[in-house]
Amino acid sequence: MEWSTRPARPDQPFGSWADDLAAAFVRLEPCRTTEEPFAGTICKVDAAPLQISLVSASGHTVQRLASHIASSTDDLCFVNLQLEGLGQTTQRGHEQISAPGDLALADTTQPFEIAHRHDFKLFCFAVPRRLLPDALLDRPRLGLSATATGRALSRTLSSYAELCLSGHQLANTSAMAGAHVAELIAHAPRILAEVPAERVHTPVLLSMMLDHIARRSSDPGLGAAALAAKFRCSERYVHRLFAATGRSVSEHVNERRIALCTRALLDRNAADKTIAEIAFAAGFRDISHFNRLFKRGNGLTPREFRRAAAH
Structure with missing residues (x-):
């Protein structure tokens, strides 16, 4: 059939x-x-x-x-x-x-x-x-x-x-x-026998971790330690996997969070939310750190970006 x-x-x-x-x-x-x-x-x-x-x-x-x-x-x-x-x-x-x-x-x-x-x-x-x-x-x-x-x-x-x-x-x-x-x-x-995650094929495990970041980037605790616990391997091994991408775990996580914030700042339905609320909802804990990363990625501060998008 x-x-x-x-x-x-x-x-x-x-x-x-x-x-x-x-x-x-x-x-x-x-x-x-x-x-x-x-x-x-x-x-x-x-x-x-x-x-x-x-x-x-x-x-x-x-x-x-x-x-x-x-x-x-x-x-x-x-x-x-x-x-x-x-x-x-x-x-x-x-x-x-x-x-x-x-x-x-x-x-x-x-x-x-x-x-x-x-x-x-x-x-x-x-x-x-x-x-x-x-x-x-x-x-x-x-x-x-x-x-x-x-x-x-x-x-x-x-x-x-x-x-x-x-x-x-x-x-x-x-x-x-x-x-x-x-x-x-x-x-x-x-x-099946339980084995450390280090024995999983590297491309497969890295793909799984990247997919986990894409789905859970708003979790404030997401980082190398959380990935190590989730996939049953050492933090050192997590860092070694991500070295192959040319970017660290935190860079991947922050990139995803900045993308979420950028979309929220462009969303007219989110106009009543403060910039801090948007940043914290995306997983950031430090508003100053968020502002620096956002300007580095978009060339404008979050406030300037929202103002420019409104015109």
């Missing part, structure tokens, strides 16, 4: 995507994260006891709402194998960041959000909850890209998915592959 959608009208940026998601998976609410035109495709095959889908789409967010669950009898978990792009899955206050090769799990019987800020591609394994251990559902840690064993597991799952979606296999082949996939996912926590 296949679904493909493009925007139909400006007031319907997702076209039939919400209906396509419901037909392929469960009822979900798509939300925009970009003004770029949207396009998405889903290719799905039954591989009892689960279903396997290949999803390719423009960046957006999908939410599983309480209202969806109230009118649903579905009892599934989505186990998504990231192929391209970075994904963020949030459920029960637990956040999973998925780089290519990682798994992320979402239980459809409880609200969740899956966010992609850029184009992405993933395999979705829709697995009955009864086939997965409770420990896996609680706070899943499925960063397969962190270890050689995990990467081997990722390649195995991907190969099974490709085999089932190829369209040339017999029904019993799909069922056999589906059973193996369900077993591998259920035992993934035992297969």
